[in-house]
Amino acid sequence: MNKDLVKIILVTAGAVLFNLVFWNEKLAINTVLFDAFLLSALFFLYPTARKSATVNWLLLGHLVSLIMVVVHNTDLSKIAFVVTLLLIAGFAEYTHRSAWFAGGSMLMNVVMVVASFVESIKINKGKPAKRKGVSRFIRFAIFPLILVIIFFLIYRDANNAFSDIAGRIGVQLEIFFGHFFDFFSWQRLLFLLLGLLITGSILLKSKLDYFSTRETRMNDGLQRSRKSLRQKRMSGFFQFVEMIMGKMASGMMALKNENTTGIISLVLLNVLLLLVNCVDVNFLWLHFQYKPGLPVYKMVHEGTELLIVSIVLAMAILLFFFKGNLNFYKRNRWLKYGAYAWIIQNAMLVSSVFLRDYYYILKHGLAYKRIGVLFFLLMVLIGLVTVFLKIWSRRTNYFLFRVNAWAGIAVLVLATTIHWDEFMAGYNLKRKNTVDLDVSFLLSLSDKALPLLDTNIVALQKRENDARLQKHNSQPVCDTCFIEELKQREIQFVQKQKELTWLSWNYADAYTKKYFRKKGLITAIN
Amino acid sequence: MVTPLSVAVKIWAKTIAMLIIIGSICALCLGVGWGILFVGLALIFGFFITLPLLIGISPLVKWSSLIPYSKQSRMGWLIFFLFLFYLLIFIGAGLLSVGYHDGFFGDFMTKDGAVCMLSIIVVQFIAVRTTRKSLYKLYEQL
Structure with missing residues (x-):
């Protein structure tokens, strides 16, 4: 059978199934039915996907989320279910290594779903039937019909006897249409369209493979590249740096100057953070006591958000210094040591934030935000480890974001296993x-x-x-x-x-x- | 020479004309007295008030010509995004007049809301389909 015809049949069947199992229901055991159909259709349309290790790992995560939808039925399990399903489709239909790019491709699928659907129908259409007659008839009928309606309404109000007859016919029509529309649900028709959009977005591959083409140019390992000053000046960020540093950013010694600036910045930041960490070790780690009269949130909770922001900002600073050729600079040893110290100190700060959260939980019990902070800290810790790896083995930002995305997905799937x-x-x-x-x-x-x-x-x-x-x-x-x-x-x-x-x-x-x-x-x- | 703006103007004019006709018929059905007045006002002000919609329609027409699909598929894409565009405007207008907390979003799942959304799709379909000659010319041009 023609593959495009199969696609149309599968998408339509999926939409009907979606309509049957989800109408006025919540995501539960019905999700298993719909998911079984979607996955079977997906692997039927893209059979090579089953051989991909990434797809198989994602499938495992997806099945865990699906089971959790049926067992715990939490919002988190539903989110994980949707995310993993979209990623499976992204990796099955396109060539990807990163979840970010696969997500981008799925976004493209969603945007192009109508065009992809019409394209499949168009390819399957045989010789065009003679529709000119129908089209002509419609064109001839529109204007007279409008005139008839307008004049009918005017005569109805001008002539009482005509209005009476029209009224009786109107009542009969109203009864007929009333029964018809009671039987036929407009909302359900709209829901069917939604099903068509969802199934189509998952099963129909878009013709635009912008994200997979972009990803083929990405590497895990950083490569040394020579950029002319004109190329550098094209970037707005470089212009900003040049505005502050002047000639030091663009001259012959630019790399050396960048290294020196980096070392000075990291030394100062490390000293400052060391002071903060010493204070935290003294008050939080060693001598923590709830002070009577002073609310616990004042002692430990306030400022937690700011500390989290500071840790994320710290990672951004490291990414800035190790973004390009400074990774290959021969005398970058001290810059690297400074970066490692900065990472270790930030890991200590993570522990301090964890302790703050822990003390707060001890006093006030668990809540969404407090658990959220714990997960966020876990992700930050993974982030710090990957930043260390990036600097240590000269990896790209692509590697960093790719690995962290996978860590995020793993944490998300694992988090669904508990009914929070x-x-x-x-x-x-x-x-x-x-x-x-x-x-x-x-x-x-x-x-x-x-x-x-x-x-x-x-x-x-x-x-x-x-x-x-x-x-x-x-x-x-x-x-x-x-x-x-x-x-x-x-x-x-x-x-x-x-x-x-x-x-x-x-x-x-x-x-x-x-x-x-x-x-x-x-x-x-x- | 066909431009995205000229095609957008055609689609917009047809959409508004259709909406005015439908609105007028409904108004006439409900009560003649102000129904006639409504038709008159809609004809005078309808086009004038909705003129800014071209700011959104024109780029959509242009983008539809840039996607790597056949003419019919591009047209389908355009109909869908015009529907989304009008839907966003309706939601925005609803939020301004009714407010989020009064359950505006819930109204979309009512019978009237669903009929309104399906009507937008039908009107858009007719407006774009009857402009297909200019649209195809634009696609061949770009």
Whole structure:
């Protein structure tokens, strides 16, 4: 069979399947059905992809994410599922090594999906049928039809008897179309188009292979290149550097001057960071104590964001100094030592930020942002290691971004294996006597955390009431608020479940449902 | 000589004319008194008010001529992106008048919202399809 015809059939079938399994449903077990179809179609259309090691690794990550969509059904697992699926398609259809470039190619697929689809249809069309007659008929009919409609409306309002007859016909037509449109859903038609776009973007390869052509020119190893002053001056950044450094940036000794500037900068930055690290080691690592009266966020949380920015900026500085020929300069030894020291010191700063986060978690329990910081620090640490590797073995920025993207994907897939909402609720509730609990936050967690909250809610409410009594010396305005809120969540959950079919089945919801079915209503306060 | 702007003007004029006709028929169906007034005002001001749309339509026509596809595929691409362009304008206008928190995005999944979006696709399809001769000439030229 013609390959283009197969593509059209597969994309259309995919859109229909998308419409059938996802309409008014959430991403759950239905995702398995749609994904099985998409992957089979993808490997059928691009059979060589199965031999690629990258595709196989991505497939593994994708399957883990898919399982997690069915088991945990978290937003994170859904994001990982989409990301890995797009990357599989990107690597199957184009020649890539970097996830960034594969992502770019998939973006191109999305932009060109309509053109690619029409192209496949066009190639499959046989001899054009005689449509001139139809076209002529339409052209002849448009103007008279408009005139008829306008004059019909005018006569209808001018003549009562005509208006009466027209009204009766109108009512009958209204009834007919009312029934017709009740049966035929416009929203569903639009949803079908969305399915067509999604399936087409994944299965149809765009004719524009801009990103794969660009990537073929990229190398992991840095190569020495000679650039004339005119070529250098083409870049806006060089013009900026020249504005500050003057002739020192463009003369015969430009490389040596760059080396000297780099050494001075790194020495000063290292000294400054050493001071900051010494302070942190003294106060955070060795002698940390929660000061009574002083809020913990003031002590440890404030400034964490700035420290993170400083670490990212530090990596950018190193990338700037080691961007080109300075890597090959014979007397760059001290610059390299300075860079290594800077990397080690930044790794220490990462540890200090980690400690800040840890102390905050000890006092206030887990929350999204606090877990996010931990993941970010992990990524920064990987980033620092790769920057070290880049300088050590003269690698390009392409290598750096490529490796970090893969690390990011691995971390994303691994992060999906934990139901973070349930984990946070479990961790915080287990330490309810030592941690300052934010009950409102706990009540905003996803449905999987509801059973855990339900078993603890009476104790939490009592604790909150007592705390308020002690703090403000007054009776709380509402002494069953949390219980009521939880009850509302349970009702919402049950209602939501009623609207869904087996296609939305997932372990997380089934677990919560089973818990509530077993337990009945939420315990009333005694 | 056909330019992207001249083709864009044709598409824009046809789109607005079609929208005015559809709007007028709807207005006449609802009530004659102000319906006639609406037709008159739409004819006078409709083209004038929507003139800035050409800033968006013209580049889209130009970009459609640059993609490495057949004429029909380029035309399909253009219809789709014109639809997205109008959709963005509708969303923007909706956000300004209704506001995000009033559930403007939810309205798109209602029957009226879906009919509105499908109408934009149909109108764009007719407007571009009836301009295909100029469009093809432009594609051959560039």
